[in-house]
Amino acid sequence: MSLLPLDEAQARVLRLAPPVGVETVPIRDAIGRWAAADLAALRTQPERALSSMDGYAIRFDDLPGPWEVIGESAAGRPFGGRVGPRRAARIFTGAALPEGADTVLVQEEAAREGTRLTLAGEGPPRPGSSVRAAGLDFTAGERLLPAGAPITPAAAALLAVGGHGVIPVRRPVRVAIAATGDELVPPGSPPEAGLPESNGVLLAGLLDGLPVERIDLGILPDDLPTLTAAFAAVDADVLVTTGGASVGDHDLVRPALEAAGGTIDFWRIAMRPGKPMMAGTLGGAVVLGLPGNPVSAFVTATLFLLPLVRRLAGAADPLPRRRLVPLGAPLAANDRRADHLRAALRDGLAFPAPAQDSSMLRTLARADCLIVRPPHAAAAKAGDSVEILDIG
Numbered sequence: 425m426s427l428l429p430l431d432e433a434q435a436r437v438l439r440l441a442p443p444v445g446v447e448t449v450p451i452r453d454a455i456g457r458w459a460a461a462d463l464a465a466l467r468t469q470p471e472r473a474l475s476s477m478d479g480y481a482i483r484f485d486d487l488p489g490p491w492e493v494i495g496e497s498a499a500g501r502p503f504g505g506r507v508g509p510r511r512a513a514r515i516f517t518g519a520a521l522p523e524g525a526d527t528v529l530v531q532e533e534a535a536r537e538g539t540r541l542t543l544a545g546e547g548p549p550r551p552g553s554s555v556r557a558a559g560l561d562f563t564a565g566e567r568l569l570p571a572g573a574p575i576t577p578a579a580a581a582l583l584a585v586g587g588h589g590v591i592p593v594r595r596p597v598r599v600a601i602a603a604t605g606d607e608l609v610p611p612g613s614p615p616e617a618g619l620p621e622s623n624g625v626l627l628a629g630l631l632d633g634l635p636v637e638r639i640d641l642g643i644l645p646d647d648l649p650t651l652t653a654a655f656a657a658v659d660a661d662v663l664v665t666t667g668g669a670s671v672g673d674h675d676l677v678r679p680a681l682e683a684a685g686g687t688i689d690f691w692r693i694a695m696r697p698g699k700p701m702m703a704g705t706l707g708g709a710v711v712l713g714l715p716g717n718p719v720s721a722f723v724t725a726t727l728f729l730l731p732l733v734r735r736l737a738g739a740a741d742p743l744p745r746r747r748l749v750p751l752g753a754p755l756a757a758n759d760r761r762a763d764h765l766r767a768a769l770r771d772g773l774a775f776p777a778p779a780q781d782s783s784m785l786r787t788l789a790r791a792d793c794l795i796v797r798p799p800h801a802a803a804a805k806a807g808d809s810v811e812i813l814d815i816g
């Protein structure tokens with residue numbers, strides 16, 4: 425049986441559809457989304473030279489003083505006059521540097537009596553001390569954020585000071601979620617009713633915080649006509665199913681997708697857990713058929729569903745970040761499948777959970793990260809570096 429390498433499978437999923445359409449939203453609503461266009465500064469920041477300290481605006485050449493104080497410049501209330509030779513203007517943090525002045529003498533190093541100002545310390549070391557030059561942060565026309573960059577709180581603040589009030593982003597991504605399996609009952613059902621459905625809870629939680637409009641299709645039975653009709657009726661950007669992805673007689677997601685008119689792009693990946701994941705398209709939707717085992721669903725959602733949603737939402741760099749940490753315990757050599765091992769982080773070391781069965785949610789809920797073991801990785805000892813994906 426041929427298994428697709430993980431990185432190739434990820435690249436193929438990201439190629440299944442372009443980002444969704446653009447909408448323009450107020451800047452606060454753009455946080456947590458991605459810029460849909462290159463965004464340039466509409467103004468220069470600061471627009472003119474400002475003081476970075478409370479003190480006196482002077483001419484550096486006039487040091488060591490004394491000076492006569494002829495006016496005051498406060499933030500939003502600039503001094504209209506000019507600072508000539510041996511003259512100074514009282515100035516506050518964020519206030520415009522008056523014409524003629526080039527330096528700020530901080531007030532801790534100044535003494536003042538009426539309008540007479542004298543040096544009471546070492547004074548500014550060089551021209552321009554305690555002055556923020558015009559355009560120190562950026563100049564009008566400069567690119568502040570490239571298309572596809574995440575709009576973090578800091579990026580949104582930058583765009584705000586850059587003169588933007590509204591931002592072009594991608595509209596929310598519509599994600600339809602269906603759990604499949606005759607054994608499943610809604611969470612909170614009586615204990616004897618069946619297996620509580622948990623993948624829907626898991627996926628809803630993983631999608632929280634992304635710009636997603638969720639469409640919950642609930643629990644679908646292992647019945648080909650029912651599944652086919654449900655899939656055919658889906659109006660979404662993404663249809664994600666869990667369960668029924670493997671090779672058993674009741675694993676009907678693939679035949680139902682095909683019966684509904686969908687196309688399978690690939691099925692089965694060289695990874696563990698998550699091998700039976702399938703990807704394809706149905707009408708305008710990308711379809712991800714995640715395996716039913718809860719940990720397999722978590723790992724494939726982390727590695728495929730979330731990157732796909734980020735890409736559809738306009739992210740240029742949608743894959744999860746990995747980092748290197750030392751192992752806290754040895755690991756055996758790996759086989760041909762990329763492994764994702766639930767692990768705890770203690771004192772900066774990654775300790776793999778002793779049991780890794782893909783049904784065990786308790787080990788997942790206790791894990792801080794997944795250790796990523798590439799195919800055919802050699803045995804590793806405690807202290808060796810391994811790649812991890814942080815989870816939370």
Ligand SMILES: Nc1nc2c(c(=O)[nH]1)N[C@H]1C(S)=C(S)[C@@H](COP(=O)(O)OP(=O)(O)OC[C@H]3O[C@@H](n4cnc5c(N)ncnc54)[C@H](O)[C@@H]3O)O[C@H]1N2
Nearest residue numbers: 603605621622623624667668669670675699715716717720
């Ligand atoms: N002969 C083979 N059998 C299996 C193979 C294989 O290659 N050959 N692959 C195994 C692997 S790996 C996985 S993973 C599973 C995936 O199977 P399915 O996607 O068909 O999932 P199900 O059989 O429907 O369910 C698996 C397991 O998970 C429980 N489940 C399903 N959905 C939910 C849900 N929404 N909430 C909670 N629990 C759920 C289900 O009851 C099963 O216990 O196949 C292996 N078999």
Ligand code: MOO
Nearest residue numbers: 697698699720782
């Ligand atoms: O590899 Mo399956 O996805 O765990 O148990």
